[in-house]
Amino acid sequence: MRIAGVQLVPIVRRVRWSIYGLMAAALMAAAGCALIDVSETTTNRSAVVTSNVPECSTSRIQLTTPTVGLFVGISDYSDARIASTPAHTLGAAMMYSTFFDASRKHEIPEATNFLEASLRLPVGSAEAEAATRFLQIRTHNEIWAKIRRPSKSDFASSADGKWTYLGDGKLVTRAKLNQDISAAITMAERVYQANGSVLLVLYVAAHGVRSSSGEYFLQPADARIDDPSTWMSLSELLQPVRRWIEEDLAAQGNKQVLVITDTCQRDTELSSSSSVPQAKALPHWLVVVQSASPGQYAWHFPSSAQSRETVRSDKTHFGIVPGISDEKSGTFVREFRSRMSLFPLALQCGLAFARQTYDNSPKFQGESAMIGNDDLISITEESLKELLTKIPTATRGGFAQDLAVIGVNAGDTPYFLIEPKSESPKGTAP
């Protein structure tokens, strides 16, 4: 599937003194005749990127409420026994992209999205290149702009052979995650005060388990695999947002919170501390969506992309001897493979499907359609099931992935609206 066709035509002009030219010039000079060889090389490059990741455009889909979003991808783990994977950062970046694109920045400038992720990968590895490439082609330009390219200081400080590509370079530890949530709540409160309503979205992609006592935990970057006290329980994750909603019950639904944990919920034999409280019944307006139900895995989509780059070098010569060009002409194919959390892709494709259904329905012609909590869950789940069939290992093992939802959005306040197609101006092609 062609997802991006990029025409890059940088013109490289080189004025070259070729060795032959120099020799000729020397001979000519010796003969009393100064003549040099000047060649001009023009290089044309065109690249077409194809990918197996479904293109699910969410254009014309907008958030209904001023929204503050915190999108966290925990890709790096300090415990070597826990797999570090770019899938979580790519997932967070895609979620950020979806909500950023849907936010009504022109109407509500206070609406803010945060992306908190640190993606550190081995220096010069194919994995690093692929992950950054996917960030470039699958997410909003704003995200690409946030990617910090390696600098000289990275070489000096990277004793562990890693670079930081995204985020501020610090691991997303339990303390940092709690700080980020507090900052997002502060921002959400500010937006609420200014607008009278706010939706706070908290998305975390990470490793996760259910303990032997059935309690859900996610693993921050400083988690130890054999020490459940270093894990973060759902109740710990929800505590600050619960407090924020419960402190102002008069807001009556004008403060909404959508928490998405994109982690596995596979059972582990390790037991958790009994002192950690279970998540209690949630207050209205706080909904928790878990990308996998208890006992299930949260799968990663095996994304691949192929960049076919065509380089054409044309040389023109001024002088008597042809110049030598170091530019090679031809077609060069580069493959990129990475992994991204499945849920963000399912959400994007679910929204795109909803818009397509809306566009094809005569009922909605000229009117906006709303996507509420239940709709969002149902379209994402459908999309998730379909995408899961594209993962051979999941199919071979007969694994399922179903969303789990805790809490209710009382009144089913819509999160998104689908704008009607703008009519084509008269005299132009549709």
Added chain:
Amino acid sequence: VSAPTSPYSIRHLFYDGTAVFRLALVGLLLVSGVACSADSIVLKRPDGTTFSFPLSGPQYDPRAEKLVREIQELDKLIEQSSKGAPRDVAIALRQIASEYRKEAVDNLELAVETAQQTSSLQLDSKLIGKAADGVKGFRQLVNSPTPNSLRVKTQISTTISDAQIHYLGKADHELQLFHWSSYTPGDRLVIGRYVFRVQSEALPGGSFQEEVRIFSDPAMQVLSPIVGVPK
């Protein structure tokens, strides 16, 4: 021709009689070093391709390593176990062994792949359990005395009184080709893997099924339901 004086010169090697031995020693050390520091065990799949099981990092699991090493050990033993057996018996035993081995390797590989492609912390315990079942069957086959003929005497009985027993090849059972044959203790059956069905009014649901491995002569097994049956 005079020998070069620099000890680091490549030419020096041609003038030193011990150089060849030293080079060989370095080569040997390098090779053994690679083998010792290997961070994976390579297992052959039935189709001849290989699968690397990690011995370190996030996908390492000591339970799985134990199974992988057992498979390697059984691979060597299976060659010896059917020696001296009639050709058709040896072929049948090897076929069954390869089925068990495949079950074990497939599930181990699936466990590693699943861990690599999900946000999980550990290898899947259920898949490791299935791999362990495959290894158990493999070992049972290797340790059984080799029968002299393809058909062996069987003595399969059940703890359930007044029950009817039927059987079916395991492969057919997996393909859901349920053409059950009636069984009488003492019947001679071709060595292989079977699913036996015990039917009785005393059983909850009316019946239960159990895998039966027929490798030795005679093959004996008592079938009993996992859940308790009212007496």
